[in-house]
Amino acid sequence: MARKKGRPNLYETIIKPAIESGRLEEMAKDPNLNKRKIAQLLGVSYSVFMQAQKDFPQISDIFQKAKVSQVEELEKAIKKEATGYWITEKKTTKRKDDSGKWVAVVEEYEKWCRPNATTQIFLITNLTHSEGYKGETVYHRDPSMIEMKKAEMELKKEIAELKEW
Secondary structure (H helix, E strand, O other): OOOOOOOOOHHHHHHHHHHHHOHHHHHHHOOOOOHHHHHHHHOOOHHHHHHHHHHOHHHHHHHHHHHHHHHHHHHHHHHHHHHOEEEEEEEEEEEEOOOOOEEEEEEEEEEEEOOOHHHHHHHHHHHHOOOOOOOOOOOOOOOHHHHHHHHHHHHHHHHHHHHHO
């Protein structure tokens, strides 16, 4: 079989092996790396990487899955911040022992991190406005905005009725 001449396909030689090994998925999950940096780490130009993403939808799927996992991780962290949590801290102090020498003593203790009220407000207003919310009460950041929105809707209805004439 005759060998093709010309430049090797960068997708087949660089990007596809990175996908198969899981390296691209790991890089996509790293919040410190954007697509430009990922292309640089792979050793291809940004334009080649973006063209490969257009041509091969599995690359877009990898980035979409990474984005979803990052959002889920942030949701867990923000819910933890809103409800409070325990952490273990270490404190190193120097003390003299019985022989008079200075010794470093490491003390471990549990510490309660109090719930954050701002995070609670953020979560309750956003979660009650989500599509899957089935509760009766919907919370708003600014209750006066509810009345303004109702008045705005009535005004829009009146304008729409006048324009129909």
